[in-house]
Amino acid sequence: MMRIRIRFHKKGKIRFTSHRDVARIWERAFRRAGIAVAYSQGFSPRQKLSFGLALSTGHESEAEFLDVELVDDRYRGQKTWEADGDVSPATEVLESLNAVLPVGMDVVAVAPIEKGDSLQQAVVACTWSMDVDDIGRADAEAWVADVLSRAEIVVERERKGKPVIEDLRPHVHALGVTGTTETGVRLTADLGTQPRALRPTELLAAVDPPLVARSVCRMNQWTSQGTDREEPLMAPVAPAPLAKVPA
C-alpha cells in the first residue's frame, strides 16, 4: 500500500462545479486512466481518496490537492513505483490523468507521500488572488490600509442556525494590492484556515465599503508560515507572487 499526492488546477468554466462534483470527476478519471486506486470494504466500496480544503464553487485554483491510496505499490497494471523506465511513474500518472480530465482541470505535480496529517489539518493558510472591478488603485490601497490598521474585524454570522460573533482580523496574515486589471485592481491575501478557513469573499464583504470580486483564484496552500513556508506539494513552476504587505 502506498499513497500519492496530486496537485491540480481548476480553472475556466469548470470552476462552477462544486467540491462534490470534483470528487466524482476524480473517481471517474482514475477508473478511465487505469490507476490502481484502493477501494474501501463493505456494501458500497468507494475509492480511497482524500481531498483538502473545499474550494468555493465559482473560485479558480492553482493549488488543489488530493491524496490517493493505491492498492499496493503498483500504480497501473503490474507497474510498480520503483520501476525503471523511460517515463517516471509520476509523469505517467500525471499524463494519463490529464488525458481524461475535463478542460480546466490539470494535474501539475504527482509524488508519493508518507502517511501523515490529513490535508485539511496540515494546511494553515492560503494565498488568494482577487480581481475587483470599478475601483482605482489608490482607493484599493486605502481600503487595504484600513483593513490592516484595524485591531479587530468583528462579524456576526450564522452557524448551525445560531448567530456567532467572530473576529476575522487574526486570519488576515497578509493583504496587498498586487496589480491592476483593465477594469479594476488585483488584490492578494494570505488568509488563515485554522480552526476555520476565512473565505476571501467574506473578508471583502466585512469591511466598509464592501468589495465584490469578479474572480477569485487560490494560488497556494501553506503547511507552515514564515519565510521558509512550504506547500503540501510544490508545483514545478514558480508559485504566485507573495502578498507584498505583511500583517
Next chain:
Amino acid sequence: MSSLWPELERVLGEVQKPARYIGCEDGMTVPDHHPGAVAWLLLYPDTYEIGLPNQGLQILYEILNERPDAVAERSYAPWTDLAEVLRREGLPLFSVDTHRAARDFDVLAFNLSAELVYTNVLECLDLAGIPIRTAHRTDDDPLVLVGGHCAYNPEPVADFVDAAVLGDGEEVVGEITEMLAAWKTEGGGTRVDLHRRLATITGVYVPSLYEVTFGDGRLHGVRASSEAVEVVEKRTVADLADWPYPKQQLVPLTEVVHDRLNVEVFRGCTRGCRFCQAGMITRPVRERPAAQVRTMVAEGLKRTGYDEVALTSLSTADFSGIEQVVAETVADDACGQVSVSLPSLRVDAFTVGIAAEIQKARRTGLTFAPEAGSWRMRQVINKLIREEDLYAAVESAYSQGWRRVKLYFLTGLPTETDQDTLGILEMARRCVEVGRQHLRNPSVTVSVGGFVPKPFTPFQWFGQNTEAELRRKVGVLRDELKRDTKGYRGVQLKWHDPRATAIEGLLSRGDRRVGAVVEDVWRSGGVFQEWSEHFSLELWTAALERHGLTLEEMVYRHRTEDEAFAWDHLSAGLHRDFLWQDWRDALEAVGLEDCRWTPCYDCGACTGYGIEHVVASATPPAGGSQGTGQDLANGGEVPVLLTARPEQRQPVPAGGG
C-alpha cells in the same frame, strides 16, 4: 453569432448549481457552424439534471453532429433564478455547448417526455426571444419542433410549434436536415412555404395545415388542408442494430438523475399493459443484437469511467438475449467493479436471480411494479402478475441481501373498487412478512400514482378519476394504515399529488383549445409545473375558467366509441378497432398474451408499416413471458415461428409479426 460566455460567467456566481450551465461534459461536441450546416438546438424543457441523461436527445445530438450538413447543440430549461437574471441582464437563452444564443439556430427541437413541462417550452421560447405563437413568427425566426412521447397528442401545444415529429427520430432528423439545407441554398422563402415542405416528410405533423372544428363545446374533428396528408404516420426504425447510439454518451460534471452508462437493449413492448402508452406507441419490439449490447457496454464503461450500467427498455428482463449479456458482462474483468441495473424489473424470482448475479455490491433496494392490488384489477389492465410471482420475487430479494423493496401501483384505474385499492396494502403487508424471515426490519415502500388515460391506448375512452376521488382513495389507504399501525409495520406509503394528476390528464388528451390555457398559466408565472414546489392547481383552474373549459368535460368524462379524439389525424400504427376491442376486453377482465410468442392480434403496428418484431434470440428468456399464462419452460423453443435476425441485412418482408 459569438459566444455569450463572457456575459454569462459574470452572472453564474449568483445562481444555484451553476455547473448546470457550463457544458464541458465528456462526449460534448464543439461544432463548426459553417454556412452550409443546418444548426439544431436540442432542448429538454426541464432542468439539466433531469434532461441531460435523456437518451433520445443524446442519440439525435450524435447523429446530427456526424452529418456534414448539420450541427447540433443542447439546452435545458434554466432554473427560475437564472431565468430572472437573464431577463434582468437582457441575455437570451443559450446552448450549453458553445453558449450560443438560441435564436442563432435554424431549428429549436424540444423533447416532450412529460405533459407538465409544456409551460417550460413557452418559457424557453420567450427567453430565446422567439414569439411563442407560431402565427406571430417571422420568416427569420427559427423553426420550432417537438418530438418524444407527448408529441403523439401535440394539440395542447399546436399553436406554439411549427411541427411535431412522431416516433423514432433517427431517420427523420436527417430528412428534415436535407430539406432545410436545400431550403437555405435556394434562399429560403415564406414560413408558410416552409410549413408546406415540412409536411411532405413522413412523420412530420404541421398543425397550421389542419383545421380543427368544434361544436356544442366539443371537438368535432380535425381536417387536413390540401397541402397535408389526412393522417400523419409515426416513424419507426426497423432494426436497432443499425443505430448503435449513443456511441459517446455524455458524462456530466455535476450530478444528474440516472447518472450511469445507459445502453438501450430494445425498443417497443408487446406485453400489452393497457395503461401504458409507451408500450403501445413504440411497437413492434426491436431487440438489439446481444453482441452489440455487449460491445456498447464494454466500450461505454471504458470510455466514461462509470461503474454502473443500466440496460434500458420498457421491460429488460424480457430481452431474449438477457442471460448472455449478463453472463458476459459479469465475466469481463476489464469492466472492473461494475454494477448493472435493470431499471424495469419484471416481477419474478428469475429476474431477481439475474439482478443478484450482476449486482454483487450495493444491494440496497429493488423496485417492482405490480401496478394493481388485485388479480381482477390486473386482468383489467393486462398486467398479469400473480401474487405468487411477487412473493417469490420478494423472497428472492430479501434472501439475497436486499433490504428494501419498493412497489409501484396505480390507482384510479377503470372498474377499480375500494377493495382493489386496499389490496395494495395487503400485498405490501405480505411482502413485509416474507421479509421478516430474513431481516429484522424489512421495509416495503408503496408508491401510488393516480392513473392518467393516454392517447393511443385502450384506456383512451376512460374518464379519469376526479382529483377528489383520487384524494379519497389515497385517504382510504392512509386510514387503513392508521387503523392497524402494528399490522402494517414496515410499510411506507407515498403518493403522487392528485392535483398534478388532474392537469396531466388535461394535457394528455386535451385538444387545441387547451393551448390558450397553457399560455395563460405560463403568463401567470406557472413554470416548472412538474416540480411540487412550483405546481399550482389554482393557476390552471383559473385559466380553464377564463377560457370556458372544465376538467369535468375535458378530463373526467367517459368518451363514446365514435367520439372524435384530438389525435385522430395522427397514427401510431394501432387500429382504432383493435384498441376499442381491447377496451371492451379490459372491462370484462380478459387478459391478452404477449404477441411475440403467440399469433398476431393485428393491432396494426407491424402490418401497417411492413415491419416486424426483431429478437436477439429465437429462444425466449427463462421464465418465458411471465404472467401471460404461456407455458414456456426455461430454454424451450417458442411454439410459433419467429424470424430471428438475418445474418445479412435484407429487406424486411411485409406482413410478418
